Amino acid sequence: MPTTQREGRRTAAEAYHRPMAAPDTHQHRVTVRLRPVQPADLPTLCAFQQDPDSCALAAVKPRTTDNFLEHWRGVLADDTIIPRAILADETLAGTISRFNREGEHFVGYWIAREHWGKGIATRALQLLLEEVTTRPLRASVASHNAASLRVLERCGFAITGKRHEPATDRFLEADVVSLILRAPNATAQPAQRPPSPL
Numbered sequence: 001m002p003t004t005q006r007e008g009r010r011t012a013a014e015a016y017h018r019p020m021a022a023p024d025t026h027q028h029r030v031t032v033r034l035r036p037v038q039p040a041d042l043p044t045l046c047a048f049q050q051d052p053d054s055c056a057l058a059a060v061k062p063r064t065t066d067n068f069l070e071h072w073r074g075v076l077a078d079d080t081i082i083p084r085a086i087l088a089d090e091t092l093a094g095t096i097s098r099f100n101r102e103g104e105h106f107v108g109y110w111i112a113r114e115h116w117g118k119g120i121a122t123r124a125l126q127l128l129l130e131e132v133t134t135r136p137l138r139a140s141v142a143s144h145n146a147a148s149l150r151v152l153e154r155c156g157f158a159i160t161g162k163r164h165e166p167a168t169d170r171f172l173e174a175d176v177v178s179l180i181l182r183a184p185n186a187t188a189q190p191a192q193r194p195p196s197p198l
């Protein structure tokens with residue numbers, strides 16, 4: 001594993017501030033709502049995904065501004081993707097999306113570093129799950145991303161497996177956990193790690 005990657009992960013783990021309030025309390029500190037992503041959001045969202053701590057936690061490489069804008073033009077033109085801006089007290093704080101890979105539905109999300117630890121990702125995923133009722137839904141998370149694993153498990157996702165993934169143009173080398181939110185009375189199948197839409 002490259003030295004820079006090890007350092008990035010350590011930095012991310014150390015940088016994440018656990019919320020001081022209890023789980024049921026911190027969700028009430030911020031009002032979260034979702035709306036469609038608008039082109040005017042993209043410069044702000046681009047800056048979010050260029051934060052080194054965030055990238056290390058998600059085990060992804062940041063997109064350049066040009067690549068990010070080109071990628072999101074594709075996302076916004078793709079009817080199979082459901083991308084939502086996350087507003088925290090009406091401030092743009094991140095994105096959450098449902099997207100499809102190889103016939104499976106996945107969720108992915110990204111919260112700006114300054115907004116971590118306020119229950120925003122948990123509430124945003126709850127809201128997306130109310131809006132998007134297709135099941136099963138899947139997620140893939142780097143195993144060191146304890147915050148994202150916690151968000152998914154609080155929203156009912158269950159772990160189905162873990163595998164080692166090599167580095168790619170988009171992802172850092174990482175152990176990756178697969179999760180599923182099942183339809184009632186359904187069983188899970190392992191999923192491959194998809195490209196991130198974020």
Ligand SMILES: CC(C)(COP(=O)(O)OP(=O)(O)OC[C@H]1O[C@@H](n2cnc3c(N)ncnc32)[C@H](O)[C@@H]1OP(=O)(O)O)[C@@H](O)C(=O)NCCC(=O)NCCS
Pocket residue numbers: 016017018019022023054055057058108109110111112115116117118119120121122123140141142145146147148150151
């Ligand atoms: C992961 C991420 C989405 C979490 O967003 P968030 O708004 O801070 O998440 P929430 O506050 O809703 O919940 C985080 C939970 O993880 C817990 N947590 C945070 N760090 C933790 C740690 N190191 N170990 C265990 N639990 C941890 C928090 O206590 C909280 O749980 P609680 O509500 O039971 O107290 C955010 O850090 C992020 O966007 N990171 C960069 C991109 C990314 O990783 N996206 C997900 C890719 S799968």
